[in-house]
Ligand SMILES: [Zn+2]
């Protein structure tokens with residue numbers, strides 16, 4: 630009975646709205662009340678689904694702004710630069726990947742948010758950050774003509790201890806919002822030491838043989854997704870494995886990028 634279903638739907642909506650008026654949703658970062666309908670985002674020219682995904686049950690406007698604000702970055706190496714595509718540091722040099730775009734620098738508010746996203750129960754925060762990433766970078770992702778989003782894998786033991794993998798959750802969300810496939814194309818065979826626990830010059834060696842292809846990615850343009858980029862050694866190792874497995878191009882993205890001055894991060 631269509632009218633009964635409609636009545637039921639309307640009643641559920643009234644109940645939800647009434648509940649929100651009595652108990653407004655709280656921002657997961659600052660614990661402040663979020664007024665209903667505050668995250669009304671106009672449609673997006675790149676036809677991603679991030680604009681239509683409301684965050685007004687997760688983050689307040691002030692926190693959204695705080696975690697999304699960043700310096701302008703080079704789209705080839707990811708370092709702060711006004712140049713956009715190819716800064717003076719990387720022009721004429723081969724990069725480890727075909728392009729990089731992130732939400733923002735790993736500092737202050739975004740650091741707190743990412744640490745929360747990495748823990749069990751932080752899935753809401755992780756999804757919200759991935760949505761903000763797509764809202765910010767969907768034009769770039771669209772220009773890259775991505776076929777699939779691939780998460781940087783976590784070793785099974787670390788995943789079992791943590792109970793969650795933020796890169797996985799973020800990649801799943803990015804894939805859904807961009808309308809591309811979510812592909813678990815890599816596995817991690819070594820429980821390498823945390824990259825932030827060892828000197829920068831040893832980091833490539835630490836991860837160089839840790840990753841393996843689980844499947845062919847022949848001819849695909851891949852968006853490799855991680856939660857935080859530090860030196861990029863992990864992403865570079867994954868990029869090599871994906872190219873060897875047939876990828877046509879590998880672009881990378883992450884929620885946060887630790888710039889050189891703040892390299893000594895804790896995770
Ligand atoms: Zn807030």
Ligand SMILES: [Zn+2]
Nearest residue numbers: 703706716719
């Ligand atoms: Zn550059």
